[in-house]
Amino acid sequence: MTVQFDAGSVDAVVLDIEGTTSATGFVVDVLYPYARERFGALLASRGDEPEVARAVAQVRELAGEPGADAGRVEQILGAWVDADRKATPLKTLQGILWAEGFARGELVSHFYPEVIGVLRGWSADGDGDGGGVRLYVYSSGSVAAQRAWFTYSPEGSLMELVSGFYDTENAGPKQEPDSYRAISAAVGVDPGRTLFLSDRLGELDAARDAGWLTVGVRRAGEPYFAAGVGGHPEAAAFDEISFVSTRSVR
Template sequence: MSVQYDVDAVVLDIEGTTSATGFVVDVLYPYSRKRFGALLTERADEPEVARAIGQVRDLIGEPDADAARIEQVLNGWLDEDRKATPLKTLQGIVWAEGFARGDLVSHFYDDVLPVLRTWHTAGIGLSVYSSGSVAAQRAWFASSPEGDLLPLVDGLYDTENAGPKQEAESYRRITAALGVPAGRTLFLSDRPGELDAARAAGWRAVGVRRPGEPYYEQGVGDHPAVATFDEITLSTRSTQ
């Protein structure tokens, strides 16, 4: 199905939308799992690490949880694929360093990058809203198979600076940050609950359904759906 919109901004989900969930689960999760222990024991005094440790303790109700206990909790959340903010923060630190060292190179579906470049050239603002931390998003786009893509991206939003992805208020916060009217903002995601929340905030919303992705069989509810970014045609006021 092809869709066409007149918008000024596009906000992108990552997993299942621009990139394969399997890459995150099979490559990035094991990478972070192997490195949590050292991060928690050797760098616990660093402000960002300490803040995340405190958040884990608050979430589990164990104010005195030690590094071993924190690591156990993080690995349990990984097993559950839980979108806990401190987990995403600590993953982001580990992944950013892995990308910087060249241990990791991010994944994008073949149809994504040419379309993003076309939209960027047309003057459409591109932002990211992912459950992965802003640090992880920045590293992801900076370490693509085609090099640094951060010049294409105007804003990075996660569950900490915007809020949960299935709550409409989170999308309203992003609207305020972008300075773009809600009705001229398009959200692309594979998850129906996220698409519902974006629409409730006044955004346009399109589901991306890629075979093999976790939400493919579930579908995207009553939202328009595409299989690739090539099926989306966008215009903006500056190109009319």
């Protein structure tokens, strides 16, 4: 199904990652185990690092276990991974480990086949003539993980394409409209000229409630495929979304 927008009506596109730009299976089958195997060593050897210590304090607070030692924190993190809980401290610690794994060449991010080319096209059109868009990322994964994801793609760094990164810490939970309002305020783009792409209905609803435009990206084989995208415009891939100029040619 093709979804078209007037090229002059959208200034920013905000991208979800898991299930939208990239396969959930890669995250679950590759990234989750990679971090889980390394939580213990991270907590034991680097627990005094400010970012790690702050995340551990948040784990204890969320779990209601202020006295949890490193071993118990590791157990809690593992349980949250099993439950696919989008807890901010879990995402922070995963992000630290993933970023380091990407930098060492042990990990390379995944994108669906059409995504990188489409993003380059949308960004390349952003030449100041009113036909382009700025690209942002909003994911439950930490900003550190997002940056690593776009730096270490199969086609090299894509960082020049992205104007900003948002997660549950600097924006808020993804199914709350106020999180999208916070992003609008941060990027300085009118909500009605901001387009959000996601595979999850709750996120799409929250973005729409904040005044954003939305497209549900519904890819066969993804966990939320059967749930559909409600009343939101739907596309099976990024190349089904286009920005068409309505200006007459002179």
